[in-house]
Each structure stands twice: as C-alpha cells, then as structure tokens.
Amino acid sequence: MTRRVIAFITDEARVHGTHDDLLVVAPLRERGIEVRFVPWEHAERNADIAAWIVRSPWNYHLRSAAFLDRIGPLAPLHNPLGLIRWNSDKHYLLELAEAGVPIIPTVFSPREALAEVAEATGWEEVVVKPCVSAAGLGTRRVRSEAFFAARSFEGLPEGEYLVQPFLDDVCHEGEVSCVFFNGVYSHSVRKRAAEGHFLVHEEHGGTVAATVPNPDVIAESEAVLRACPEAGLYARVDWIETERGPKLVEVELIEPELFLRAHPLAPGRFADAIARTLGGGS
Known part of the structure; x- marks a missing residue:
C-alpha cells in the first residue's frame, strides 16, 4: 500500500498535536495515511x-x-480557505440568521460605542465578545446599568464586538456541541460552566461529557451547515437549549476541538472522512 502523508496544522505551543489530534493518528495509519504536525507559523507548501x-x-x-496569509498558499487545505475566512469573523451569524437559523439576538459595535449600543438594546444583562476571538478570550458578562461605567470595558482592545442578551439557560444546561464530518453527524457533548461562572470552556473550569441531544438540535445543526457558503471536512455547531428552542452560539469551522475522546467511534469516523477527502479509504 502506498502511504500518503497529510499535515495537521497546529501552533508553536502544540508542535506534537493535542490529545484529540493524537487519537486519530492510529486510525489514519490503518488507512495508509501518515500524519505530520506542522505549526502554522512555519507552514510552507510541500509537494509531499x-x-x-x-x-x-x-x-x-x-x-x-498573519494566520490567513500563511495558510492561504497551502493546498489542498481543509477546511477550505474561503470557509475559514468567512468563519473567522462573527458577523457570519447575521448571514445565518437571514437564512433562518435561530441565533441568539445579536448586534455589533466598535469598542468605544459599546455602552450606547448595549443601552439601546434594552437587555438587562449582556454578553460582549470580540468579533475575532477564541476560547472565551475577551468575553464579558455585564449588567446593563454597569455599561454607564467606563471601567466595564477597561482592558478590552480596540476592534468590533458583538453584543447579545445573556441567556441564563447556559448556567443550568450548558451548551450542546454537535460534531460533523463531511456534513454527516458523528457525536455530541454537553459543556457545562463551573459553579458561579458562565463560560463553558475547559480552560475556564468547565466540564465536558458525552450526550445524546434532542433530534431538533441535530436537525438545526444540519440546517446551519446547509446555510454555510461551502462544505467542510469538519464542523462543530454549538447551541444553548432554551424554552423557546435551541439558539445557535456559533459554528466552528476553523480549529474546533472535536471531542473525539467523547465517543469510541469518533476517531475512526474522522479518519474515514479524511480518507474519503483524499479520494480513497472507507
């Protein structure tokens, strides 16, 4: 069997990949595919x-x-560069809303106008996130009356932010993440925040456990992917379940944690999807 070589793009802090990355190495090897880990900071086109x-x-x-410029020449790239660019700015949420996806109500504002914009919404409590961010960096939960104090935004860098009403459901039920490979549903996890917190990320003390979501959450996730501008090899769709139905938090198409450890078949499913993308395998 001719063994093919693929590159998993990481960063300088993860030159040997993450735990989830490593889980798929053996299944890929069984399918005749070897993995190299390449930090994006040093990625260059390579015919091999x-x-x-x-x-x-x-x-x-x-x-x-710099990241987008660096990975742009790499080919073939998964997910595709156009999809990554589209997903890199949270304005994509408005496009999904126009397509009928039930998002959390969202407005956008430059940092210097956050107080006025938040006040105009009439929401009692809001979440503020940078339009370009990850892992909850720069995300704040603020009561509306506090917006009149400049200190509420001390330390926030310049740039554009999204403002959403805070949904208390996240404190009780957390978020549900649905993972897809080549558009096919694979598995889900429920992420819960630590006591007294609202961010569900593990780096903020949150926990993750396998779950079986309501069928409407999977169906809505499939609708989200159909509304994206192009198909991808992988996707993670994050929801908050409310009394009014699921509300989209975000769709992760760049570098989502896929929680392969949450389901025994997940690493093999991802390996199969990669093999199919290469034009062979299962």
Missing part, C-alpha cells in the same frame, strides 16, 4: 503533503491576518 488539515492552531486569533 497530500492534504493540509487545520486542527489545533489555537493562537490564530491573536494574529488572524
């Missing part, structure tokens, strides 16, 4: 690489323009 797969460049948002 059959595919470049963005996996764990979890610092990209700190230098997003």
